[in-house]
Amino acid sequence: MTISRRDVLIASAAAAAASLAARMALAELPKLAKKDTYKVGFAQTESNNPWRIAQTNSMQGEAEKRGWQLVYTDAAGSAAKQVADVNSMIAQGVELIFLAPREEKPLIPAIMAAKAAGIPVILLDRNVDQTLATAGEDYVCFIGSDFVEEGRRIAEWMVANANGKSKIIQLEGTTGSSPANDRKKGFDDFIAGNGAFTLLASQTGDFNRDKGRQVAETLLQAHPDADIIYAHNDEMAIGAISALEAAGKKPGTDVMVLSIDGGREIVQLIIDGKVNAVCECNPRFGPKAFDTAVAYANGEAIPAKIINPDNFYTIENAAAELPNAY
Template sequence: MPAFSRRTLMLAASALGALTLTAGIAAAQVPPLEQKTTYKVGFAQTESNNPWRIAQTESMKAEAAKLGYQLVYTDAAGSAAKQVADVNSMIAQGVDVIFLAPREEKPLIPAVMAAKKNGIPVILLDRSVDPKLAKAGKDYLTFIGSDFIKEGERAAEWLVKNANGKTKIIELEGTTGSSPANDRKKGFDEAIKKAEGFSIVASQSGDFARDKGRQVAEALLQSHPDANVIYAHNDEMAIGAISAVEAAGKVPGKDILILSIDGGKEAVGLVAEGKIAAVVECNPRFGPKAFETMARYAKGEKIEPWVINEDKFYDASNAKAELANAY
């Protein structure tokens, strides 16, 4: 058996330590993306039950087709468990990158981590995951989306300036545990707390759905007949709330102000009609920004942790003029 000097052993240990450190650093980073002429790309959509989601999906499909990329598309139909399974299926199919619109913040963490473990970078679209459990630049590449807190703030700021004595608010929340519901509530509620004389008399989830929003609005209007504002986290619930207001024998836009977020064509049309008071847009056209970000990463550019989509705002002053531009 050869004899090893103390120096040889120290050098070997140092090299092993360096290799271990390098491996640890690599494991802590988002997997790289090779520059190629074409890609096989996954898009894990959360659901397709409203115009916003349909517009987002159409934008992603159109951009992939324009670039000549193969798009593996799945629809989780509102199930976080199915969406995790969808991502695992994409991993098994060997996609190069995964665009993920997470149904909820916590349940999709295993999907993000599984993709990372298998060397596939993930780009989050429109909703994020729990920042305590996964981080941009480490576990996934980036989040592309709107500033949901700012959206809620903008709705509240408009109300404070244009309330005309209407101060008792019913809030229709989005899907429990989702980042837009959490943040749109936070932004709106905190801004309203700072305004004098306003109060949120009831707040309940309508799950971002039109009929659920209608049902919840009906029940809350019965419990709080003095409410004169409804703030909905999305257009679908706001449109459902119009039916609830009318069923209560009241006039939307006159007896009860309705505020919304999303900015679909139907809702912007209702602003023009005066039934919805104001809508904060949440831009669903993700295709160009998503694939541009992917290309930048493949070129070796440093990607910011949050790529912001810019949003418009609609009220009586511009709804008719902007209607043709709404999705």
């Protein structure tokens, strides 16, 4: 059988069209059918602190309220396990996945696997590397706080209320996570070029209370003249308070203590005079997360980022706001 040049051209054109169609299909977000109830997944990063517990309770409570089946997993602080958790949800046939990615890059394969399986993903609290995955194309959207703004707000308050304090120790969150990256950027950018302040040291405490205490102890020994501690979350700030007290220093007085998250324990510590200011990071995701899923199923346009409103706590409002803290 002789194959003509025309046949080759036709076959090539058909293959190119099929390849283009496949790429276009892959570029599109998976759809979500319009229904009364859904089987959805929530891949939590960890449950070792009050913020994560509050977020999980909000998600589980909202699912129960709406009568949705929620497949819940806890990655216990492991990005590898969280990827496996998402793959398990895919195998269980969930219709949508709510994902709180532990780190920006390692969770990309999980998002792409869900997309390939036709399951839309909504990111909660932490984002992923925008050069590797795109909202509206690879996942529906990100819902959470503006972490850069949180760091900036803390720095702005510090500059206005330092009263001569100027030497800073920064306790960073989990390396590679979007809140750690952004809370550092917001803070560092605001004080950049301000000669009145010196960042003596900046080291990860992994968003963990005991590790935050250990790192603070080490850094305070290396920098005994530090008079400001900025922690990326409450857990590390509370750990730092223990380290300060063990060193014979009065937290909140000798050393200014600044934090982000705004749990009830740390708001009480503001009232007690051991913490100076806290920017809230709202953990109550349930209503907004599930409303967004419904809106997506209804065909509504979903913004790439949906920002939660965050409170700000100081001695001026801590007592009045304590009942509202998580």
